[in-house]
Amino acid sequence: MLYDYVIGIDFGTTKTATGYFMDGERKFLTTLPSVIFVDELGEVSVGLAAQNKGAIQPENIISSAKNFIGNLELNKNWNCNGYIYSPTDFAVEIFKEIRRQFIEKNNLAENIEIGAVITIPAIFNDNQRAEIRKAGEIAGFEILWILEDSTAAAVEIFHDKPVDKKILVIDIGGGTFDLSILEKDGESYKATAIDGDDRFGGDNFDRIIFERLIYQIEEEAKINLSNSFTAMVAESEYNKLLNRLMIEARRIKENLSNEEFCEINLTDLTKFDGKSYSLHFSLTRADFDEICRPLYEKIFDKLENFIVENNLTLDEIGNLILAGGTCKIPYIRQKISRELGKTPETDSENLRLVASGAARVAELKNNDNSIEIKSVLAHSLGVAIINFENKMVFDKLLDKGTPYPCEITREYETVFDNQTRIDINIYEAGDETKSDLKYHRYRGTLSLKNLPPAPKGQTFVDVKFEYTAEQSLRVTAIDKQRENHFERQGF
Numbered sequence: 001m002l003y004d005y006v007i008g009i010d011f012g013t014t015k016t017a018t019g020y021f022m023d024g025e026r027k028f029l030t031t032l033p034s035v036i037f038v039d040e041l042g043e044v045s046v047g048l049a050a051q052n053k054g055a056i057q058p059e060n061i062i063s064s065a066k067n068f069i070g071n072l073e074l075n076k077n078w079n080c081n082g083y084i085y086s087p088t089d090f091a092v093e094i095f096k097e098i099r100r101q102f103i104e105k106n107n108l109a110e111n112i113e114i115g116a117v118i119t120i121p122a123i124f125n126d127n128q129r130a131e132i133r134k135a136g137e138i139a140g141f142e143i144l145w146i147l148e149d150s151t152a153a154a155v156e157i158f159h160d161k162p163v164d165k166k167i168l169v170i171d172i173g174g175g176t177f178d179l180s181i182l183e184k185d186g187e188s189y190k191a192t193a194i195d196g197d198d199r200f201g202g203d204n205f206d207r208i209i210f211e212r213l214i215y216q217i218e219e220e221a222k223i224n225l226s227n228s229f230t231a232m233v234a235e236s237e238y239n240k241l242l243n244r245l246m247i248e249a250r251r252i253k254e255n256l257s258n259e260e261f262c263e264i265n266l267t268d269l270t271k272f273d274g275k276s277y278s279l280h281f282s283l284t285r286a287d288f289d290e291i292c293r294p295l296y297e298k299i300f301d302k303l304e305n306f307i308v309e310n311n312l313t314l315d316e317i318g319n320l321i322l323a324g325g326t327c328k329i330p331y332i333r334q335k336i337s338r339e340l341g342k343t344p345e346t347d348s349e350n351l352r353l354v355a356s357g358a359a360r361v362a363e364l365k366n367n368d369n370s371i372e373i374k375s376v377l378a379h380s381l382g383v384a385i386i387n388f389e390n391k392m393v394f395d396k397l398l399d400k401g402t403p404y405p406c407e408i409t410r411e412y413e414t415v416f417d418n419q420t421r422i423d424i425n426i427y428e429a430g431d432e433t434k435s436d437l438k439y440h441r442y443r444g445t446l447s448l449k450n451l452p453p454a455p456k457g458q459t460f461v462d463v464k465f466e467y468t469a470e471q472s473l474r475v476t477a478i479d480k481q482r483e484n485h486f487e488r489q490g491f
Helices: 048-054 088-107 126-138 149-158 202-221 234-258 286-292 293-310 330-340 353-366
Strands: 005-009 015-022 025-028 035-039 044-046 060-062 076-081 083-085 113-118 141-148 167-172 177-185 188-197 261-272 275-284 317-323 372-374 382-385 391-398 408-412 422-428 440-447 458-467 473-479 484-489
Touching: 005 088, 005 141, 005 353, 015 088, 015 202, 015 353, 025 188, 025 293, 025 353, 035 083, 044 088, 044 113, 048 060, 060 076, 076 177, 083 391, 088 126, 088 422, 113 126, 113 149, 113 440, 126 141, 141 353, 149 177, 149 188, 149 275, 149 317, 149 353, 167 330, 177 293, 188 293, 202 261, 202 286, 202 317, 234 261, 234 275, 234 286, 234 353, 261 286, 275 286, 275 422, 317 330, 317 353, 391 458, 422 473, 440 473, 440 484
Parallel strands: 005 113, 113 141, 167 317, 188 372
Antiparallel strands: 005 015, 015 025, 035 044, 035 060, 076 083, 167 177, 177 188, 261 275, 382 391, 382 422, 408 458, 422 440, 458 473, 473 484
């Protein structure tokens, strides 16, 4: 279907950017802080308005929720003024605000159909993708594509340029860290390797600076800020103090990305023992780099392992793209360039790069252009089985790096006498080198019931893992004795 209007949305942990084409010209909506606030009546504010209201009632603000979306292990929810919000509910509110702003800016009818390409971290699994898609649909968009951030960035930079070598994309956003190797052939973009961490990003840098501010206050005021009781302040004041410090931590990080020196002046921060307390000190970029050294080591260890695991030589890398706000940190940019011997593509300075690429893909997709985008599994997938030591372990079926679409079938048998039920517990690999289930993420269960009683090892079940071209996992199990099929899609 051809839509009159299409947009690209870079749904970020801390900020959400939106791009679109109007009369052939690329345009952007104002970048939206990925924050919502819920008041006593259940009314939702989004973006800057939410941040302002949250300064007064920080307990009723939700931020960095993208980190939790579609994650069955964390199963995170928020209670704001008695209203319960899931990470998907949060995404709905962000997307609804984007739709509202787009309609208002372009003077469109409320019920206008708008096609959208929404970008996600390449490391996201299909359940996370499905929740993002669902949120976009509930918000009123027609979803054209759920696209990896790294691919969107590559499309924007190379859409009209020939590329004869591999493209390495390093994308460190507010809450996720992606590494991708892509290739381009005409209008075809193919990811050949993906890795990263969906629990690491700019928020970690904010947290480490926040902890430095806490330490400074505790040293100066001789107070324990572990909780409101040890700090000897009311809980509401304690929450406001922490919220103000977290906002300041983010400001310091952003300031030191542009300057060598940052002054911290927080007047009337709170009252300790009836006396007003203000925080005044300074941080240099060298101080910042020293504080953040453990985070830098994590980034570069991951990058080095990624290059080694994929047998990638530096000569094979034709182009380097740095995306995501955290890549603005000078130490990260400079060391990546030095280690790889590559200067990042100049367009990657633009923090709206991913949104721009998503907008371009939306425009091409809407016009039935021949653009082709292929990707690979970011994680191995398998099931939990009982090994010869009678211990539950991870049995890998689909390997990380396998191109979509793909499928595999494996035969399993009962392990107990007269077993009439088999629970196929699906897991996503965390540490690819470990078999212990504690290193892997549970994704869901497909249950086979009413199996005929038989001695152990005499009932056989075929388990089929199938990843569709739309990157959705379908698991099918067949009781071979009775040819009964059990199926579930989306994990």
